[in-house]
Amino acid sequence: MYYGAYYSVDVINGPGTRATLFVSGCIHQCRGCYNQSTWNPKSGKVFDADMEQQIIDDLNDTRIKRRGLSLSGGDPLLPSNLPGITKLVDRVRSECPDKDIWLWSGYLLEELSKEQQQLIDKVDVLIDGKFDENLADPSLSFRGSSNQIIHRIL
Numbered sequence: 001m002y003y004g005a006y007y008s009v010d011v012i013n014g015p016g017t018r019a020t021l022f023v024s025g026c027i028h029q030c031r032g033c034y035n036q037s038t039w040n041p042k043s044g045k046v047f048d049a050d051m052e053q054q055i056i057d058d059l060n061d062t063r064i065k066r067r068g069l070s071l072s073g074g075d076p077l078l079p080s081n082l083p084g085i086t087k088l089v090d091r092v093r094s095e096c097p098d099k100d101i102w103l104w105s106g107y108l109l110e111e112l113s114k115e116q117q118q119l120i121d122k123v124d125v126l127i128d129g130k131f132d133e134n135l136a137d138p139s140l141s142f143r144g145s146s147n148q149i150i151h152r153i154l
């Protein structure tokens with residue numbers, strides 16, 4: 001898995017103060033996408049063991065208290081990203097039990113594969129659906145267009 005950016009302290013992508021990872025790779029090709037540089041699954045940097053550990057350490061850092069982890073992209077549910085994201089989510093669940101996990105995907109909840117659904121069953125919130133520039137609304141919280149739905153999973 002590759003990632004385009006990691007913000008160890010982020011107050012934009014999700015509620016409260018968070019750590020946010022933008023993974024690489026997306027097939028949805030939404031018109032008006034704000035993050036086209038992440039479409040290529042091998043753009044950015046390799047998501048290695050050090051980066052994974054950095055996220056765990058940041059979430060457990062008591063000097064700057066984070067509410068949770070945001071996973072965006074690109075698309076964290078791109079099939080080739082599932083092994084890396086699942087490993088990270090499993091670690092956050094076991095090693096940072098008081099943190100929430102929000103995940104943004106261009107796939108719709110009702111069209112997820114079994115493997116994608118198994119991952120989503122472990123996150124607190126899924127914001128699903130492609131960005132639709134005709135329904136774009138900057139006043140919306142946590143989503144770019146009104147067709148996207150905030151699903152509370154856990």
Ligand code: SF4
Binds near residue numbers: 028034035038130
């Ligand atoms: S799902 Fe997100 S990253 Fe992918 S094309 Fe659409 S807006 Fe861009």
